[in-house]
Amino acid sequence: MKLSFVTLLLFVYTLTACGQPASKQEGQIAKDISVLEFNRLLKSKPGQLIDVRTAGEVSKGAIEGSTNIDLFDENFESKIDKLDKNKPVYVYCASGGRSGEAMEMMTKKGFKEVYNLDGGYSAWKKASEKQ
Numbered sequence: 307m308k309l310s311f312v313t314l315l316l317f318v319y320t321l322t323a324c325g326q327p328a329s330k331q332e333g334q335i336a337k338d339i340s341v342l343e344f345n346r347l348l349k350s351k352p353g354q355l356i357d358v359r360t361a362g363e364v365s366k367g368a369i370e371g372s373t374n375i376d377l378f379d380e381n382f383e384s385k386i387d388k389l390d391k392n393k394p395v396y397v398y399c400a401s402g403g404r405s406g407e408a409m410e411m412m413t414k415k416g417f418k419e420v421y422n423l424d425g426g427y428s429a430w431k432k433a434s435e436k437q
Contacts, residue, residue: 336413338424341433353394377404391417398423
């Protein structure tokens with residue numbers, strides 16, 4: 307009786323685990339970081355700087371060296387698929403929401419390191435004005 311109960315529990319666990327969405331793989335980094343940390347990492351660990359805002363937003367200012375890949379573009383996923391998954395990705399938007407979505411997508415696609423600028427370009431610009 308005890309053995310069949312344990313077997314049943316293992317069977318139920320296996321069924322529920324198989325239905326779970328893909329999660330972060332071991333060794334992956336995906337995190338929101340401050341302007342200070344974002345800037346420090348950009349300098350010390352070169353990678354791919356991605357701005358996921360619209361072209362209209364970018365025309366009002368962007369972080370130097372960034373590539374614009376609009377999250378709302380119907381080809382967004384195919385464009386990020388062309389990025390190097392083994393190089394760090396630094397992603398930002400206006401305030402951190404869209405870039406958080408982009409970070410999640412990239413993580414699911416197997417990118418090794420993705421850093422989201424907490425507060426987005428607004429926080430970056432505010433910090434730059436203080437200097």
